Amino acid sequence: MNIGTVAQRAGLPAKTIRYYEEIGLIRPARDTNDYRAFSERDLHKLAFIGRARALGFSIEDCRGLLALYEDESRASADVRRIASEHLARIDAKIAELRAMRGTLSTLVEACAGDERPDCPILSDLAEPSRQSISGT
Amino acid sequence: MNIGTVAQRAGLPAKTIRYYEEIGLIRPARDTNDYRAFSERDLHKLAFIGRARALGFSIEDCRGLLALYEDESRASADVRRIASEHLARIDAKIAELRAMRGTLSTLVEACAGDERPDCPILSDLAEPSRQSISGT
DNA sequence: GATGGCCCTTCCATCAACTGGAAGGTCAAG
DNA sequence: CTTGACCTTCCAGTTGATGGAAGGGCCATC
Numbered sequence: 175m176n177i178g179t180v181a182q183r184a185g186l187p188a189k190t191i192r193y194y195e196e197i198g199l200i201r202p203a204r205d206t207n208d209y210r211a212f213s214e215r216d217l218h219k220l221a222f223i224g225r226a227r228a229l230g231f232s233i234e235d236c237r238g239l240l241a242l243y244e245d246e247s248r249a250s251a252d253v254r255r256i257a258s259e260h261l262a263r264i265d266a267k268i269a270e271l272r273a274m275r276g277t278l279s280t281l282v283e284a285c286a287g288d289e290r291p292d293c294p295i296l297s298d299l300a301e302p303s304r305q306s307i308s309g310t
Numbered sequence: 311m312n313i314g315t316v317a318q319r320a321g322l323p324a325k326t327i328r329y330y331e332e333i334g335l336i337r338p339a340r341d342t343n344d345y346r347a348f349s350e351r352d353l354h355k356l357a358f359i360g361r362a363r364a365l366g367f368s369i370e371d372c373r374g375l376l377a378l379y380e381d382e383s384r385a386s387a388d389v390r391r392i393a394s395e396h397l398a399r400i401d402a403k404i405a406e407l408r409a410m411r412g413t414l415s416t417l418v419e420a421c422a423g424d425e426r427p428d429c430p431i432l433s434d435l436a437e438p439s440r441q442s443i444s445g446t
Numbered sequence: 447g448a449t450g451g452c453c454c455t456t457c458c459a460t461c462a463a464c465t466g467g468a469a470g471g472t473c474a475a476g
Numbered sequence: 477c478t479t480g481a482c483c484t485t486c487c488a489g490t491t492g493a494t495g496g497a498a499g500g501g502c503c504a505t506c
Binding site: 325326329333343344345363368369 | 463464465466471472473
Binding site for chain 2: 218248253255260275295
């Protein structure tokens with residue numbers, strides 16, 4: 175299989191697949207013309223990585239998950255640990271975004287949004303203590 | 311004021327302040343010894359930027375907000391638009407993270423996390439259709 | 447066999463928003 | 477006069493790709 179076919183079947187851009195090879199996530203064989211020759215197994219790994227990335231796992235997490243996936247004698251505890259840590263990072267990120275969202279939406283609601291210069295958003299950024307909503 | 315003092319008072323690393331100068335967010339004067347000489351006004355702008363960044367605004371948003379802040383004849387609508395667009399991006403990001411979180415937490419809960427190799431997390435990454443939870 | 451069009455290759459640059467570190471100049475205290 | 481805390485610039489690295497240039501391959505058709 176050439177890279178274009180694999181890209182289509184894995185749902186990843188060819189550029190990304192080349193990048194994944196460059197950083198050692200996959201090692202496709204080569205044809206005599208230097209074209210990458212992907213096996214079904216390579217394709218399967220790429221799809222695996224694609225799904226892990228879609229769940230927000232970092233490339234390094236993907237590397238670890240892939241290694242565990244290919245290790246028949248793995249302990250599911252190791253997989254679970256990677257996933258739990260990632261879940262915790264997601265929760266932290268959501269909390270951070272919600273805090274931003276809270277402050278920001280209050281400010282946006284308080285802003286007239288007309289042609290006049292007075293703006294509670296700018297006031298808060300300039301001097302958050304004065305008359306305004308504090309973050310979180 | 312030297313950069314160290316400003317860094318402390320603005321709550322930003324000196325490195326970051328130099329970076330902000332490099333990209334043209336601020337233009338501190340220079341002493342004869344080439345040290346940056348910050349005015350209170352520079353400090354104020356840096357604190358403004360710091361607060362905008364803490365609300366998740368991009369550097370380019372900060373540039374726009376700062377320009378509006380300094381424009382006495384601004385329309386608050388322009389500020390509001392920047393903030394609303396950012397709010398929409400935050401909402402999108404939260405939704406994305408929540409979707410990831412949903413799938414991931416189900417998988418983590420389903421995983422025994424013991425010394426055995428069987429793992430629903432890996433099964434789902436390998437073959438999401440087979441027996442498993444699909445991600446939104 | 448030449449031409450066209452699409453596919454493949456490598457390599458280099460770029461994005462955001464810093465951060466780290468090297469190499470070296472400045473300044474105040476003791 | 478030296479020590480240590482500042483300051484300076486410049487270069488490299490981070491994460492995860494993405495865009496584009498320059499060039500080679502392959503297949504069909506005229």
